[in-house]
Amino acid sequence: MKKLVIFFLVLLMLSFYKGDFATETAIVVTPESSLVIKVKTNVNKFDCKFNVQNLNNPIPVFFKVENSKLVFEETSLVLKNSCFDCGNKGINKDFYNLLNSDVYPEVVLKLKEVKIDNYHKNWISAKIDIKIAGVVNSYNVPLKLEGEERMMIKGVLNLNISDFNLEPPKKALGLIVVDEMIKIDLNLKVKEIGS
Template sequence: MLSTLPHITKYLWAIPTLLLWLTDPDPEREATVRVAPESEVVISGTTNVNQFSCKYNLHELELPIRLTYDEKAQHILFKNARLKLANDCFDCGGKTINKDFRELLQTKQHPEVELKLLYVDPPQPDRQTISVGMEIKIAGVARKYESILNCEQKEGICVKGTLSLKLTDFGLEPPRKVLGMIKVDNDIQVHMALQMNEI
């Protein structure tokens, strides 16, 4: 009879845990945000003779974006937080370089660049940086990255930062132009300054 006491005690300790799980199963939450027009997404890089910078026309993102997220102990996990950026809406400053940029990204087969937010570490009151997990898809190839971004919370949330990528990570060969004399470098940067307001 006494030998069963440890087992009873074990089950009694498990009851509060089970009740807590049933009453607060950590449900998913939803929010709808709008990306403000002063936001920026810029892809930039260099060649052996100059630099290029291709800015996205964010008026294409005026529609609200619906987010589903789960607040865990270590991360805020996101399920459908993604920006789909049409390659044709990047402006590199001229018709020829725009054409070259779209060819580089294989726009006919893969017309969009996709930025997908995977998780965010909860912001700390004494810091203006957050750790962010992202998935970036270029030319149909997705790669995951972790980065530290600046985060300001005034009116809404503003997230700023730059990710360094390599074209070859996405199966893209750095192109050569003008009989091979101009070569695009393998390293590119994706700069983001996203002002998001909940609606």
């Protein structure tokens, strides 16, 4: 953790330099990671787990320091909808249909910027653009950092699916209704290439 904090502090100090400081690196999301979408209905709840083995590793990371924050370009986590498993074929099919997977086969999490949280140790605030079914929305997400070389990034993001022009499916003649609010639970263990 010390190594990570020192890394961010050095980057922030470089922000006072008059020129732009740009860096390119790459990370690998390790198999110990998890990304789960938690969904509730009026009668039940279920988890749709992403198979992290199907990520395109390594993930290129491009950033520069700007006004005491890291600004990222083209740094994205691309999640194929077909790599989510909700526990059974029927729910999987409904989930894929909800996301309009035939037209939009992936969800994209694009990292825009990161700021250190000065009030909470080992926490950062990340601005993330999320693209679902062709619609992009921006979110500020608090993330906790743990570990050193193999850093764990943890966070929870609450989304309203109607913000992406998605309509919650209804089953059993409308008796079972999916809640518009979903929760994305991130536990990403990452390692920088070459470290």
